[in-house]
Amino acid sequence: MGRGDLSDEEWVLLEPHLPKNVGRGGRWKNHRTVINGIFFRLRTGIPWRDLPERFGSWKTVHDRHRRWSADGTWGKILRSVQTKADAAGRIDWSMAGVDSTVCRAHQHAAGALRHAPRVPGSCTWPSWHRTDEALGRSRGGLTTKIHLVSEGGLRPLAVLITPGQWGDAPHMIPVLELITVPRPGGGHPRTRPDHLAADRAYSSRRNRRYLRRRQIGHTIAEPENQRANRRRRGRAGGRPTGFDPARYVRRNEVERTINKLKANRAVATRFDKRAFVFHGTVTAAAIRLWLSG
Template identity: 70%
Template sequence: MGRADLTREEWDRLKPHLPKSGKRGGRWASHRRIINGILYRQRTGVPWRDLPARFGKWKTVCERHRRWSADGTWDKILAAGLADADAEGRIHWSMVSVDSTSCRAHQHAAGARKSPPRVSGRTTPRQRRPDEGLGRSRGGFTCKIHLAGEGGRRPLALLITPGQWGDAPQLILVMERIRVRRLDGGRPRTRPDHLGGAKAYSSRRNRRYLRRRQIKHTIPEPKDQRAHGKRRGSRGGRPTGFDKTIYKRRNEVEGTINALKNFRDVATRFDKRAYVFYGTVTVASIRLWLKP
């Protein structure tokens, strides 16, 4: 067992949610060794070809990560892990915060083919984007991870966009991705008790959306928006409420981002395809949820 390989407890949590062997016999053999290889690469950021021999053939490890990113297997595993955590009471619904972080794209992330990638005869990659989630911003060639994090500093939902895209337009998209299945039946849980966000998420559209879904929220209003509301008088609506004590808990989502960026393959994007990088961030999220 390597220094950062899956522990026995983590493997026992993960194993029931992995795909079973198909009709091809040993197609999905050696799950634990392959996943440890994927985690090793994400933690260290080494090229796939430089994986240590103890993980088997590098191409097998790389191809399985690519396939599971394309067909949504990593998404299903994360959803199953969230359901288990919710049943055990490990999800802190009392406060969920939204935030984003920019990831510098390595030069190897550029130059993806314009034609749609072919994964298999019947598989269409999820998270397929014509822009591949890459753009130019002040930081250079970047992409951006938008996420909702719960109080335990672990992610509930993820979204990948180009680096120059704003935060406010992505809040609704991120919130719509919060969907935690209940093991005892019933509708999945999609609403936190309270939502926190920075000034960048303050907009009339976002506040209307949160009020319509009856989600209490603490999002500070920028000075220019407050001044605009005062100028409109009664048509400007009521001033937004703001609780400084609750807002201090927004550092929890910043801790979530720090935990994700401890994976070097997340902090610096090496993947050309957006769906592969989304799978990379999803695997990092799964690892965070596997920890007790």
């Protein structure tokens, strides 16, 4: 077993959730070798063509990652791993955090063709395909932003990618609505934490109304200009927002989760041209955190 490869314990957790052999030829027979190659590239950020020979053909590793990113397989594996963790009581639903991080896009990430990729073996497009390829231009160049919700155990519950210059507050609701952890015994999946912590970038009436409607307790810092505007309006400004400093301390958990994700060089710097492939890269990094946690 090479450095960074799946351990036997991690493989036992992951193997039941992988796609089974389909069609002729047994093309999925070397799952573990190929996934180790995907994780090696994820950790090191090297070009696909430079993968060590012990992982087999670089094209096989690249094509499987691209296919699983396009047809949603990585997302299904993530939900399956989360479901097993939830059944074992290893998800801390008492507190979740929402935050975002900007990733610099490598020059090789630009220049994708102006048409949506077709899912292999299907006549439809990936539902998460972005026509803007989640690339935004800033003073520093091309960037991509990762929005995520993490649970108290420092593992992502949901991820969303957008262009780097897009704001945080408008994407709190979309990323929260991506939380879906099925229950093994049936019934509705778990879709909300008990409490949410976020910094002042997420403070807005729309976000607070949404959280109250879903009965999610929240501790969100309020910017000074919003407090001053409420005071200026007097009684029409409404009541002050509640804020619990003791709960807010736990907001560092989502920041530590981001640090763990960006320890993977292919996440810290975006090398993938397609947004759906980079989304698959971030999802694969999240899966690795769930396996090692």
